[in-house]
Amino acid sequence: MRSRLRSNAGQAFPIYIVMVAGLLFLAFAFFAVGKASATRNGAQGAADAAALAAAQEARDEIGPAFLGSLLLPGGLNDFFGNHYISGAPCAQAQRLAASNNADVVGGCGWQSHFQRDEVTIRVETRNTVGDTVLPGTESRHATATATAVIEFRCSWKAPETPSEDSEPPSGDDEAEDGKPESPGPFTFRCDGRDRFEIDPLHPAPWEELGEALFAVHLTDD
Template identity: 50%
Template sequence: MTRILRKEQGQAFPIYVMMVAGLLFLALAFFAVGKASALRNESQGAADAAALAAAQQARDDFGTGFLASLPLDMLDAFLGGSFVAPCHEAQRLADANGSDQQLCYSTPGYLRDRVTVEVQGRKTVDSSVLPGSENRRAEAKATAVVEFRCPNPEAVDLTGDGVLDLYVFTCRNGEIIEITLASPPPWESVSRTLFDVRLVDQ
């Protein structure tokens, strides 16, 4: 009887070792997948921040061109004209979030300009259970829009000399912006009302 029990115990031991090894492998695999997911989220956050930063910088840079288009009745041309994304700002935010900018480009459009940024994280998954993970880095992409939300301005001749010198913008949020060409308000005080900046789906 004793010999039989010892024999059974001897046969069960390799099975026990295999089970423990399998559980350990699964634990390492789950850890690797969790790490990869966390790195992917970090890269997506970096891409979102980079795209928003570039779009916000573009909005800040619109001031001179926007105001110059008013007296010349060129507002539509300005809003539908060429648009170059300030990718240096996207790179700055990507770098601040531990990623490298891989691609940055603008897509101009009437009333809505887009900035798309692709980034790659600097950390690797580096898991022994995922072959090739020592060189694998998370990548992510994000697009932000700069959208004009105060269409159809009303132009007024304040002095009666035939020159339109006051422009009144009624925006979608109900706010009213008045721009007098002789003394326009500081651009930073009106740009966030005139232009919305937000992330959009790819």
């Protein structure tokens, strides 16, 4: 009887070893998945920060062109149809990605629409997932993509121009240096609530105007 019990115990012991080994492998596999997920989340955070940085830099950069367009008849429509984004926003995106231990790959993808610009940034982490029980993770980098938009959120009313039947301006309507007076102020209403005016020749600082006129945010599109 005792020999039979010893025999059963001896047969069960290898099964216990296999079960423990299997559980340990699953634990290490879950740990590897957790490390991969953390690396992926770090990549997404870097991509979000880089895309927002590029959009904010672009908003700062377009200030002179936007204000200059107010001096021309129909200038705002031309600005929204043709304004130009330089390479500075992409450089800013790389700086933000680097501060999050990642790099921008493939450059910055710009798409321009009327009153809306989008920049898509793809990043790759500098660190890898690391050594795990899963093969290949020691050289696996995480990648992520984010898109930010610069969106004009206002309507505007241009200064009234004199009609052809109106009397020509007198000498009193000219500035002291002999040049015509500047165009009257543009009236902007943003988000259907805020209303303010911009004098093309005496505008407020662009840092203040840019935030009021253009929204910058991430998008899930």
